[in-house]
Amino acid sequence: MDNYIKDRKVDSNEWMPFTGLEDGDSLPTGDIYVPIEEWLNARETLLTRNGRLGVALRNTDDPAIIKDDLDRLDLVVLEFPKMADGRAFTQARLLRERYGFKGEIRATGDVLYDQLFYMQRCGINGFELRDDQNASHSLRAFDEMTVTYQPASDEELPLWRRQK
Amino acid sequence: MYQYSDQDQQLLLERVAQFRGQVARRLKGELSEEEFKHQRLRNGLYLQLHAYMLRVAIPYGLLSSDQMRTLAHIARKYDKGYGHFSTRQNIQYNWPKLEDVPDILDDLAKVEMHAIQTSGNCIRNTTSDPLASVARDELEDPRPYCELIRQWSTFHPEFNFLPRKFKIAVSGATQDRAAVAVHDIGLRLIKNETSGENGFEVYVGGGLGRTPMIGKVIRSFLPKEDMLTYLEAILRVYNTLGRRDNIYKARIKILVHETGEDKFRELVEAEWEKIKAGGLYLKDEDFAWVKGFFKDPDYELLPDNDTEFENLLLSNTDFARWVDKNIELHKQSGYRIVYLSLKTAHQPPGDVTADQMDAIADLADKYSLSQIRTTHRQNLVLSDVKLQDLPALWEELKALDLATPNYNHVTDIISCPGLDYCALATARSIPISQAITERFDNYDFINDLGDVSINISGCINACGHHHVANIGILGVNKKGTEVYQLTLGGSAREDAAIGKIIGPAFEADEIVDAVEKVLSVYLENREDPEETFLMTYRRLGQAFFKERLYG
Numbered sequence: 001m002d003n004y005i006k007d008r009k010v011d012s013n014e015w016m017p018f019t020g021l022e023d024g025d026s027l028p029t030g031d032i033y034v035p036i037e038e039w040l041n042a043r044e045t046l047l048t049r050n051g052r053l054g055v056a057l058r059n060t061d062d063p064a065i066i067k068d069d070l071d072r073l074d075l076v077v078l079e080f081p082k083m084a085d086g087r088a089f090t091q092a093r094l095l096r097e098r099y100g101f102k103g104e105i106r107a108t109g110d111v112l113y114d115q116l117f118y119m120q121r122c123g124i125n126g127f128e129l130r131d132d133q134n135a136s137h138s139l140r141a142f143d144e145m146t147v148t149y150q151p152a153s154d155e156e157l158p159l160w161r162r163q164k
Numbered sequence: 165m166y167q168y169s170d171q172d173q174q175l176l177l178e179r180v181a182q183f184r185g186q187v188a189r190r191l192k193g194e195l196s197e198e199e200f201k202h203q204r205l206r207n208g209l210y211l212q213l214h215a216y217m218l219r220v221a222i223p224y225g226l227l228s229s230d231q232m233r234t235l236a237h238i239a240r241k242y243d244k245g246y247g248h249f250s251t252r253q254n255i256q257y258n259w260p261k262l263e264d265v266p267d268i269l270d271d272l273a274k275v276e277m278h279a280i281q282t283s284g285n286c287i288r289n290t291t292s293d294p295l296a297s298v299a300r301d302e303l304e305d306p307r308p309y310c311e312l313i314r315q316w317s318t319f320h321p322e323f324n325f326l327p328r329k330f331k332i333a334v335s336g337a338t339q340d341r342a343a344v345a346v347h348d349i350g351l352r353l354i355k356n357e358t359s360g361e362n363g364f365e366v367y368v369g370g371g372l373g374r375t376p377m378i379g380k381v382i383r384s385f386l387p388k389e390d391m392l393t394y395l396e397a398i399l400r401v402y403n404t405l406g407r408r409d410n411i412y413k414a415r416i417k418i419l420v421h422e423t424g425e426d427k428f429r430e431l432v433e434a435e436w437e438k439i440k441a442g443g444l445y446l447k448d449e450d451f452a453w454v455k456g457f458f459k460d461p462d463y464e465l466l467p468d469n470d471t472e473f474e475n476l477l478l479s480n481t482d483f484a485r486w487v488d489k490n491i492e493l494h495k496q497s498g499y500r501i502v503y504l505s506l507k508t509a510h511q512p513p514g515d516v517t518a519d520q521m522d523a524i525a526d527l528a529d530k531y532s533l534s535q536i537r538t539t540h541r542q543n544l545v546l547s548d549v550k551l552q553d554l555p556a557l558w559e560e561l562k563a564l565d566l567a568t569p570n571y572n573h574v575t576d577i578i579s580c581p582g583l584d585y586c587a588l589a590t591a592r593s594i595p596i597s598q599a600i601t602e603r604f605d606n607y608d609f610i611n612d613l614g615d616v617s618i619n620i621s622g623c624i625n626a627c628g629h630h631h632v633a634n635i636g637i638l639g640v641n642k643k644g645t646e647v648y649q650l651t652l653g654g655s656a657r658e659d660a661a662i663g664k665i666i667g668p669a670f671e672a673d674e675i676v677d678a679v680e681k682v683l684s685v686y687l688e689n690r691e692d693p694e695e696t697f698l699m700t701y702r703r704l705g706q707a708f709f710k711e712r713l714y715g
Contacts, residue, residue, distance in 0.1 A: 062404075083199065083325070084202060084285065084325055084408075085325065085408055086324065086325025087408075089321065089322045089323075089324075089403070090322055090404050093322055098438065112199065114186065114203055115325075117321075118319075118321040118322075118324050119321075122321050122322055144178060144181070144182045144185075145175060145179065145182065145319065146174065147171045147175035147178070148319070149175075149315040149318050149319065150316050150317075150318075150320055150321075151442065151443035151444060152322065156443045157443045158316065158443060158444065159171060160315065161443075161450065163169060163171065
């Protein structure tokens with residue numbers, strides 16, 4: 001298996017990262033995702049393919065740069081370069097809540113058991129777990145806590161208004 | 165006080181179970197120490213010099229007597245029989261065993277307590293005025309707002325891996341007893357003179373540590389309905405742009421400083437515009453619900469005088485001193501606010517034994533509506549004591565060594581645990597605090613000095629808030645020797661200021677003399693006894709004091 005979770009199920013990863021596009025004569029087939037620069041440089045060429053397309057953001061990118069492209073994308077890949085770096089939590093919420101992205105938001109990098117709960121609340125639904133993590137054991141992490149106080153991508157209202 | 169719903173309680177139990185699992189994975193070696201660190205820190209568990217240290221949250225400093233008894237039980241069963249109240253109104257245990265921590269959390273959960281987010285790079289326990297709802301200078305009780313912030317910030321999925329720790333304080337009174345200007349965000353309740361509505365003055369980017377800064381007013385008036393959306397906007401800007409390349413430049417104060425106050429304000433306002441109508445916009449029904457937990461008790465209608473009290477005041481000097489120093493007026497006639505001093509020559513500042521905790525819980529039941537508050541200056545408060553009960557309470561507090569008449573006076577010292585406990589410390593702070601206390605343990609001298617603060621930190625991280633003391637002491641290690649720098653002129657109150665280093669550092673056996681010299685310069689040069697140390701210092705200036713200290 002690919003150590004990959006999609007929508008709370010262990011799944012196989014059908015997406016391939018792709019870089020190095022030149023002149024449109026060697027367009028890759030299948031489901032690929034490209035770095036943001038590649039997308040910005042070769043958007044029209046990439047859109048002539050038949051396969052699904054995704055874009056990978058650095059965690060310093062403002063997701064607003066792809067907000068008008070989101071209906072053409074099936075995947076946005078976010079990076080967690082190390083566990084302590086939580087910038088992509090904000091990117092995920094903006095993509096889901098502000099820009100209404102409906103496709104897969106995928107966490108890559110230091111994707112560890114104890115972050116999955118928070119990631120899913122921010123709208124991340126694809127998880128490329130770090131190699132040493134066990135995907136099937138990690139499924140429990142989504143349900144370790146069942147009560148949530150604040151609105152996020154999975155809740156519109158705070159707990160105090162839901163309780164009444 | 166706030167009462168947990170079934171869901172609050174369920175979340176707490178789920179969190180304990182989760183942490184129990186994390187400890188088990190660590191003990192089995194499935195989690196590396198580095199990865200476990202991120203998890204234990206989000207649950208208040210530090211690895212210190214000799215042992216783990218567990219920091220338990222006391223939301224906005226409010227405890228029931230039953231909660232205090234549980235704190236005593238934990239001190240007795242899992243620690244060495246005492247706990248340490250911190251400057252952020254929490255309590256710390258210095259000697260728990262890792263494998264016991266899940267059981268400690270279970271015991272805490274039974275009384276609606278926890279260690280959630282008391283450390284780690286997340287939003288910490290929200291602190292407030294220990295005199296909330298009883299102070300005479302209060303505009304509005306800040307605690308309902310604190311509770312909303314507590315719920316909003318607890319396991320906030322977006323802000324659990326911030327660049328650095330994040331501290332919020334809320335004050336609702338004219339006098340600032342919550343040090344709002346030295347917090348990452350400080351909220352001060354104020355009245356809008358045009359609309360007559362209460363809202364917040366919003367300070368951002370205060371903080372101590374290596375780069376002490378006073379918070380900037382990012383918004384002069386924020387309607388209270390917008391409190392949480394605005395906090396969310398600030399946190400989002402910080403999570404996105406806060407520096408992560410250097411731990412010492414990662415606090416929001418650096419972001420505000422480097423971005424510039426105006427630009428930072430623009431960024432926050434632009435983000436806020438997009439979310440201000442969202443699910444965190446607060447409605448009247450939300451305030452009505454949360455304020456319902458903080459209603460005034462049914463105070464008895466009592467006269468504001470009492471014969472027995474007044475007779476004792478005249479006949480017993482010790483009682484009169486205690487009343488003068490440790491009692492404040494209450495908004496309700498016939499009641500008083502009582503400070504329990506945790507500053508004696510016999511215990512480190514802020515330390516309380518398990519037996520004292522149990523006794524304090526009993527006193528709260530007997531005299532003060534079963535509640536206790538913790539303060540920024542590491543003392544405790546019984547907030548609703550009848551004037552007529554003060555003589556009896558005083559006798560009981562004396563027997564417990566909790567009646568030292570020194571609140572906000574020279575021996576009411578804030579001190580971090582220092583090198584006696586802390587892995588970060590570079591010098592000892594508790595022995596210095598005790599040496600100062602012993603030197604000045606004379607009521608007439610303390611009384612004559614009046615309102616003055618001494619704070620001691622055992623390293624540059626400044627947990628003892630030395631920058632905002634009138635007289636701050638910072639212990640540093642210089643070529644293997646512990647030496648102490650003196651800073652003068654700081655304040656953590658509404659006139660907040662960062663103190664300045666006065667000159668070369670002093671050795672451990674010189675620092676108490678240096679403090680005494682500074683105090684004598686004040687006494688000799690004040691215009692009259694009404695002029696406090698800080699006023700005199702501000703009038704005469706640093707050079708004046710420096711010349712006399714080193715000259």
